[in-house]
Amino acid sequence: MSRSQVIDFSKIKISCGDCNIHELCLPRGLELQDLEQLEKVIKRTHPLQTGDYLFRAGQEFQYIYALRSGSIKLNLMDEQGNDQILGFYFPGEILGLDAIDKKQHLCSAVALETSSYCAFSFSNLSEICQLVPGLQNQMLRLMSRELTHENELLLMIGTKNAEERMATFLITLSSRFHQLGYSAKEIKLSMSRQEIANYLGLTIETVSRIMSRFQREQLISVNRKQVNIKNPDVLKHISSGSNAGSGKVQWYKQ
Amino acid sequence: MSRSQVIDFSKIKISCGDCNIHELCLPRGLELQDLEQLEKVIKRTHPLQTGDYLFRAGQEFQYIYALRSGSIKLNLMDEQGNDQILGFYFPGEILGLDAIDKKQHLCSAVALETSSYCAFSFSNLSEICQLVPGLQNQMLRLMSRELTHENELLLMIGTKNAEERMATFLITLSSRFHQLGYSAKEIKLSMSRQEIANYLGLTIETVSRIMSRFQREQLISVNRKQVNIKNPDVLKHISSGSNAGSGKVQWYKQ
DNA sequence: CGTGCTATTTGGTCCGGGTCAATCGGCGCT
DNA sequence: AGCGCCGATTGACCCGGACCAAATAGCACG
CATH class of the missing domain: 2.60.120.10 (Jelly Rolls)
Structure with missing residues (x-):
């Protein structure tokens, strides 16, 4: 050598x-x-x-x-x-x-x-x-x-409704950012609403509406691409689909 | 040795x-x-x-x-x-x-x-x-x-509607069977309607209805688990989503 | 600072397909 | 044959989320 x-x-x-x-x-x-x-x-x-x-x-x-x-x-x-x-x-x-x-x-x-x-x-x-x-x-x-x-x-798109998908998306993103050493709470989205919607099998309007709703319910705060996770526990709860009250889809469990 | x-x-x-x-x-x-x-x-x-x-x-x-x-x-x-x-x-x-x-x-x-x-x-x-x-x-x-x-x-579930998914499923199955040396026309399904539905992200009723409709339209003939592909060309056409007339979902193409 | 462009939000409307319910049909068991 | 069981089919209804449209908000650029 x-x-x-x-x-x-x-x-x-x-x-x-x-x-x-x-x-x-x-x-x-x-x-x-x-x-x-x-x-x-x-x-x-x-x-x-x-x-x-x-x-x-x-x-x-x-x-x-x-x-x-x-x-x-x-x-x-x-x-x-x-x-x-x-x-x-x-x-x-x-x-x-x-x-x-x-x-x-x-x-x-x-x-x-x-x-x-x-x-x-x-x-x-x-x-x-x-x-x-x-x-x-x-x-x-x-x-x-x-x-x-x-x-x-596939499991998510096949079995979860729009709200659950959004919550799952946010929680997953948060956890991945955390693992990379960034804040788990303050997330800078690099993708557009359109791209989130497409990824989750939804439309941009649905994504926007659900983010607004999450903000109204104090689960997150949103400013364009900046998202702050304010209540990860409730988000996790929603993402897991165990969100009672809302008339959610009961999937077949054969 | x-x-x-x-x-x-x-x-x-x-x-x-x-x-x-x-x-x-x-x-x-x-x-x-x-x-x-x-x-x-x-x-x-x-x-x-x-x-x-x-x-x-x-x-x-x-x-x-x-x-x-x-x-x-x-x-x-x-x-x-x-x-x-x-x-x-x-x-x-x-x-x-x-x-x-x-x-x-x-x-x-x-x-x-x-x-x-x-x-x-x-x-x-x-x-x-x-x-x-x-x-x-x-x-x-x-x-x-x-x-x-x-x-x-993922692409299929994310972008195709129920009819397109069923057509895709049948065509894909037919082609896989053909490659294995079986008939591409006469298919014996080994899975239940429930399992097809779950795989495609649909319900059993929707799968059943669409198979009935395909039969009515002479695209296939169905007898329990035995399916005969009678018009693969139209099925392929439907599966590709280029099925005009029906008010199908127009997906975002950003 | 106005103008245009694009991304996002928000409000309606509508429909595909999920949900509920009843019926059917093949098969195994007695 | 009669009965029960389970998967599949069919019908009726309804709702989540797509679709359409309009308003709003940043941002770029002259």
Whole structure:
């Protein structure tokens, strides 16, 4: 190994070891020599601006992406132009894994604000997985986690009414922000009402009305994209669907 | 390697190489020596009867399962008892991958009819993945495919109305059956109306009504669980949502 | 500071599909 | 054959949330 490579590795160590999300996107037991391997396949780029595409549906699959800052929406469109947002992604989360099978992206990923990320060459990454056992498992775990999220979203859209979905959305967002070290109470939404509505399978009017109602009931306070959670307990209660009184949908429980 | 192991391998070769789904669950380029590796981690079992659990939510994750015959529903339940069917599985398909992250099953898998399967020890499997490059990629592809299915389901439930969902369901089922070598026209449903309804995010009455309407319009003929597709073209047309005349939901296309 | 643009909010109206209820029909059991 | 059971069908009613329309509010720009 040449000296220049050592220098490279040193830079790499800083960039990844010090990255604020490294323990999120790298397996715990990863050693320096493994990091060195991993770093070789990272492509660094400029940050994205609001509205920029991380990738587009139809593009050849080449990289998987780790979001370092900002936020990104993932959406899927069918041939009729029906559009469904599948998820919002925040720092430390991975995008692009669903493209592995078809070798091309089926979804598009769009920045909701200025966002930076790392891109990992997938073909190189999967070679390295052969050498680093922990990395392979991490890949599988990440995909499994992605599946779990979609499962929960399906359960929510399939069984919850509009009010419950909104409450669930707010509580989930709050908890994710908290885990990232931000305030769980004071949330800056990076997505529009339209995008929230689409994600939850509702219309923008319904989202707006329910947020107004939540504010009227002192559960939150809203000012455009700034939302303050004032009564998380009641919100959780509503989100769980155990909200008595309101003539809620009684779902089939076979 | 002892002679007895060779004999074992020979049996194995028959059981897997001749398995009617081997090219579905094994990567193309898998060589005999790889097969031998893989066979070591397969646990064989009795077939399941209708209503038997392949695995239950909460169980420790140990195996992933390849369905060999029959059909299985996968469902997810939340703490309130809301139940959502996430998918129906047919021969050649893989179950259990979503449990990798949390190391326990979050969903339950129930046989809809007599079904046989192979169980692969996951921990052993992931060791073998280190040795057999194709197998690792196959694993990732399978998970990716699973993600794609959930994405499509989300898009459908989020954007299609009841009639479109039913048409999509029938067309998709028909095409999957066809790929398995069965008739694309004459379908024997293994799931109840209740299960169809739940999967599609509808009620049993709506499913029943729409199937009656499809029959009245000569698109299908229904007799209990036997469905014959009489006009796949119109069904496809309906499923794609381009069904003019009916005052359908115009979704937001931002 | 007016003008236009877009996002959001709010007020009505309406309908798809959920809910409730009754009936039907196939199947197993005695 | 008669009975009970359970899944499926059909009808009647109603409501949550979509749809349409108008008002309001920021924000950008000349």
